[in-house]
Amino acid sequence: MSKRKAGNEHLEHDESEEISKSEIKRQMHALQELGKKLSELRPDQLAKVSMSDHMRRAVEESRRISSHIALKRHMQYLGKLLRTEDNEAIQIAVDMFDASTQAHNQRFHALENWRERLITGDNNTIQLFIDAYAGCDIQHLRQLIRNAQREREQQKPPAHARKLFRYLRELDELEDGTQES
Incomplete structure (x- = not known):
């Protein structure tokens, strides 16, 4: 085994101790669910949620998608975009509109x-x-x-x-x- 490969295994080992793959998956599914809730908000409600323009356009785009598979991929994309947003603030805003909260x-x-x-x-x-x-x-x-x-x-x-x-x-x-x- 080369030094480079051994060093990478050491880095991977340290990262796996911090967060497991299962935890990363749970976080990504939670972000996708948040993206889905965002796409279900009415336009007046969505206007009250603070997010980047790029994120807002992506959420609005999801309303035009009718194919189930394409919508699933788009929800994954929304989850990816949400990684760079203030998730807690968005979640709080979405919860204010969710009648079950x-x-x-x-x-x-x-x-x-x-x-x-x-x-x-x-x-x-x-x-x-x-x-x-x-x-x-x-x-x-x-x-x-x-x-x-x-x-x-x-x-x-x-x-x-x-x-x-x-x-x-x-x-x-x-x-x-x-x-x-």
Whole structure:
């Protein structure tokens, strides 16, 4: 055995102690799965995820691929590109849009709590909300609250309460988008 070959075996031996092939495969599959989740996001959601332009174009390209095998290869490519991106930040952003994640559920419950407090509360509660969400249309918010309160008093189905929740969710998404910038 030559010195060069013996030296390479020594380097390979050191690397295999650090990370096993199985672990590398698991990491690559996780990156491919993250790429798949990215490609499933709506365009407005994808715009809120910070990534390079090259990565964004590759994700958008995946929407145009219809062949199963080609899509599988493209997911492998996305996984390869994700190696150079900030995976943790991308994963956090994707999790915020994934309805099955805890972060999304907490956010949803916080908005439901705000809706309930606004409908049953007073002007102080409204002012607290306005302070928390500076970009809201105060007149529109007050109108939605009045309609939801009237609806409750008349024991009608909660159509206006739903509209109020949708508005709160839009505000929350706008606030989240401005904080990331």
